[in-house]
Amino acid sequence: MSGARVSLGLRGVLASVLRRELLIALRSPGNIVNPLMFFVIAVTLFPFGGGADRVFLASIAPGVVWVTALLAVMLSMDSLFRADYEDGSLEQLLLSPQPLYFQLLAKVLAHWLMSGLPLVVIAPLLAYMLAMPAEGYWPLVAGLLLGTPTLSLIGAIGMALTVGLSRSGLLLAVLVLPMSIPVLVFGAGIVQNALNGLPVAALLAILGALLTLALTLAPLAIGAALRISVN
Amino acid sequence: MLQWLYKLGSPRHFYDMTTTFVRWLAIVTFVLLGIGLVWGLMFAPPDYQMGDNFRIIYIHVPSAVGMIWIYAMMATMAAMHMIWNIKVADMVAKSSAVIGASFAAVCLVTGAIWGKPTWGTYWIWDAKLTSALIMFFVYVGVIALRSAFDSETSGSKAASVLTLVGVVNLPIVYYAAEWWQTLHQPSSDLGGRADGANPPEIWIPALFTGFGLIGLVFLVVIMRTRNEILWRERRASWVQELAVREVSHA
Amino acid sequence: MPDIQFDSLGDFLNMGGYAFYVWTAYLFTLVVLALNLLLPLRDRKRVLKLLKVRMQRDAAQSGQSGLKEGVEE
Numbered sequence: 192m193s194g195a196r197v198s199l200g201l202r203g204v205l206a207s208v209l210r211r212e213l214l215i216a217l218r219s220p221g222n223i224v225n226p227l228m229f230f231v232i233a234v235t236l237f238p239f240g241g242g243a244d245r246v247f248l249a250s251i252a253p254g255v256v257w258v259t260a261l262l263a264v265m266l267s268m269d270s271l272f273r274a275d276y277e278d279g280s281l282e283q284l285l286l287s288p289q290p291l292y293f294q295l296l297a298k299v300l301a302h303w304l305m306s307g308l309p310l311v312v313i314a315p316l317l318a319y320m321l322a323m324p325a326e327g328y329w330p331l332v333a334g335l336l337l338g339t340p341t342l343s344l345i346g347a348i349g350m351a352l353t354v355g356l357s358r359s360g361l362l363l364a365v366l367v368l369p370m371s372i373p374v375l376v377f378g379a380g381i382v383q384n385a386l387n388g389l390p391v392a393a394l395l396a397i398l399g400a401l402l403t404l405a406l407t408l409a410p411l412a413i414g415a416a417l418r419i420s421v422n
Numbered sequence: 423m424l425q426w427l428y429k430l431g432s433p434r435h436f437y438d439m440t441t442t443f444v445r446w447l448a449i450v451t452f453v454l455l456g457i458g459l460v461w462g463l464m465f466a467p468p469d470y471q472m473g474d475n476f477r478i479i480y481i482h483v484p485s486a487v488g489m490i491w492i493y494a495m496m497a498t499m500a501a502m503h504m505i506w507n508i509k510v511a512d513m514v515a516k517s518s519a520v521i522g523a524s525f526a527a528v529c530l531v532t533g534a535i536w537g538k539p540t541w542g543t544y545w546i547w548d549a550k551l552t553s554a555l556i557m558f559f560v561y562v563g564v565i566a567l568r569s570a571f572d573s574e575t576s577g578s579k580a581a582s583v584l585t586l587v588g589v590v591n592l593p594i595v596y597y598a599a600e601w602w603q604t605l606h607q608p609s610s611d612l613g614g615r616a617d618g619a620n621p622p623e624i625w626i627p628a629l630f631t632g633f634g635l636i637g638l639v640f641l642v643v644i645m646r647t648r649n650e651i652l653w654r655e656r657r658a659s660w661v662q663e664l665a666v667r668e669v670s671h672a
Numbered sequence: 673m674p675d676i677q678f679d680s681l682g683d684f685l686n687m688g689g690y691a692f693y694v695w696t697a698y699l700f701t702l703v704v705l706a707l708n709l710l711l712p713l714r715d716r717k718r719v720l721k722l723l724k725v726r727m728q729r730d731a732a733q734s735g736q737s738g739l740k741e742g743v744e745e
Binding site: 404 | 504556559560562563566567570571573575576579580583584586587588590591594595597598599601602
């Protein structure tokens with residue numbers, strides 16, 4: 192690293208971090224495919240466990256899709272900071288003169304594009320397989336679109352706190368899952384409301400508010416947590 | 423006053439200043455709890471609806487309130503630790519987590535036991551019960567995260583960050599649970615709580631157990647913090663002298 | 673001062689038919705709170721004892737050789 196301070200500007204910082212992260216992710220497609228496969232396989236388990244009765248499946252479909260998406264996002268978190276932590280580039284990130292807040296935001300955004308967005312796209316297919324009525328599709332997708340980034344941001348806090356630990360998987364779940372409950376409640380509630388013919392706009396607004404809150408505060412917590420983990 | 427607070431921030435002064443205080447606090451705590459429990463269990467008239475089962479509220483309600491306030495105390499200490507790097511604040515936060523989790527467990531178990539004859543089941547997915555359960559999970563998470571670190575400093579800082587994240591998150595969880603409950607079932611009335619509708623002979627014992635449990639919280643937190651001070655300051659000469667003095671007595 | 677609400681000890685223990693619920697709740701609370709009080713008391717003794725043992729060990733070691741703080745926790 193040269194001593195000269197190069198100011199990239201906000202857009203430059205966001206763009207360069209995004210480009211780097213997406214490039215790395217595309218080179219190891221497992222990071223994209225694995226959460227998706229987990230999502231599909233875990234949803235497939237429910238009919239085996241609970242029976243393939245279409246009425247029963249339809250009644251649990253919103254909850255199953257949402258809970259499974261939540262777990263998939265959480266399990267995908269390991270790829271967010273782990274490699275960077277091990278090869279030292281996380282330290283570089285923390286030391287770089289560019290604003291940490293936006294670098295972290297770009298990192299989480301890139302991670303969500305690779306792991307969260309595919310879940311949103313495939314969710315209607317799984318909903319169809321679980322015999323969910325068609326009125327539920329758009330509310331499901333809209334809810335996941337607003338909810339999974341929030342889950343990524345919350346998960347990133349947990350991951351940042353535990354990245355320095357050798358066995359962090361279960362601990363991450365213990366830390367992150369209770370914090371994810373509001374997103375789950377409102378997300379699955381949106382689908383329920385839509386299926387019952389109730390309005391969903393207010394609940395979508397709440398999910399939007401949660402996302403805004405997470406966008407504002409989570410990068411601060413992630414930054415503080417990473418500084419501790421790297422120390 | 424400021425001078426006094428400043429001194430509390432130093433481990434050695436905290437230890438010295440609490441040495442006699444802790445004994446008095448123990449006496450006051452046990453007197454308050456004793457009066458409250460005897461009064462609540464024997465003298466308070468039974469509730470006209472719930473009979474003698476209502477006597478569980480003398481521990482249930484204070485533990486529910488305590489569970490929330492202990493978190494507030496823990497979060498304040500975590501913030502002081504993060505902002506000013508006060509070591510004693512972190513030790514108090516660490517000590518608060520265990521008693522907080524204990525209060526959450528007591529709140530959940532007594533609530534469930536109280537609910538069986540009242541609602542006909544030990545558990546319903548009531549907003550208050552659900553939030554208490556999540557609060558318990560968060561306490562457990564804070565304790566687990568701290569103990570997962572080998573380094574004391576890293577564990578302290580990580581636990582502080584998580585505690586503060588919980589401050590933002592827990593109210594949201596509570597309102598989410600409240601909304602979610604209205605979706606799934608009619609709101610359940612928790613019945614004759616120790617509120618204004620009850621006659622004083624019912625709620626005065628709750629004041630005694632309540633203040634007694636507050637005393638107990640401070641007692642336990644101070645005792646744990648003092649142990650923590652001894653351990654973290656183990657290289658200091660005053661701690662070593664104290665160890666020689668105390669152990670030879672025993 | 674209000675009156676005692678129970679006629680006999682058996683009546684008190686019976687808690688108007690709610691004995692199981694009331695006493696289980698109180699017993700659980702008692703156990704949890706007692707543990708919270710007893711564990712720190714035990715820890716205090718342990719810490720002080722450990723500190724003394726370490727000091728004696730350190731003193732012995734520094735007397736024999738320059739090795740100090742040989743084993744660290």
